[in-house]
Amino acid sequence: MNDEGEDGGADSTAAPEAMDGLAVEGCTRCGALVDSRSQIVNGDGPADVDVLFVGEAPGANEDEDGVPFVGRSGDVLDDELADAGLARENVRITNCVRCRPPDNRDPTSEELANCRPHLEREIELVDPEVVVTLGKVPGEHLLGRDVAVTNETGSVERVDLGGSPRDVLLCLHPAATLYDASQRDAFRDTIETAATMAGASGGQSRLGDY
Ligand code: URA
Numbered sequence: 001m002n003d004e005g006e007d008g009g010a011d012s013t014a015a016p017e018a019m020d021g022l023a024v025e026g027c028t029r030c031g032a033l034v035d036s037r038s039q040i041v042n043g044d045g046p047a048d049v050d051v052l053f054v055g056e057a058p059g060a061n062e063d064e065d066g067v068p069f070v071g072r073s074g075d076v077l078d079d080e081l082a083d084a085g086l087a088r089e090n091v092r093i094t095n096c097v098r099c100r101p102p103d104n105r106d107p108t109s110e111e112l113a114n115c116r117p118h119l120e121r122e123i124e125l126v127d128p129e130v131v132v133t134l135g136k137v138p139g140e141h142l143l144g145r146d147v148a149v150t151n152e153t154g155s156v157e158r159v160d161l162g163g164s165p166r167d168v169l170l171c172l173h174p175a176a177t178l179y180d181a182s183q184r185d186a187f188r189d190t191i192e193t194a195a196t197m198a199g200a201s202g203g204q205s206r207l208g209d210y
Pocket of ligand 1: 055056057058059062066067069070071095134
């Protein structure tokens, strides 16, 4: 990976110019998001985890707290992580885009591309066993194809990310279970698959802190 990122543009091969360790600071790549954000919402969790969750973009709660998935979606995720034996403290959670889009709109393809080097660098540094995409937007962004996430949740694809081939596990967005409770079982099953892929299941520790 190129370490420069000098022009601040949408070069997905360039490392983030403003990344200090795992945190991005002072990024101004997306004018609209600089205007709409309160702060940059970096990934949350230890740097040496086996499971990295990737959501879409911060919402209002995350923009306020500066932490991904702290609203109602985060509660669903936390509950299912705990049931699968994956404490939130032992996974890392990040987003495709680190700044809240105005009115919670989807991030544009330009914003996704602008933020991609930050995500690539985070994946490279964390070097997880499995990357779990939460929802359609991150699934399509990382797989580079259309994703029917309701049908494809639980499926795994090998993708080059952060400089190496990685297992990407497609998962529903936790908010989908709030709109449609019948999706909860599929969401739970996929989180359990993530735990199994990471070597954790039923709270039985097979890998360090898991
Ligand atoms: N939804 C996301 O995709 N990311 C968050 O951080 C919160 C909600």
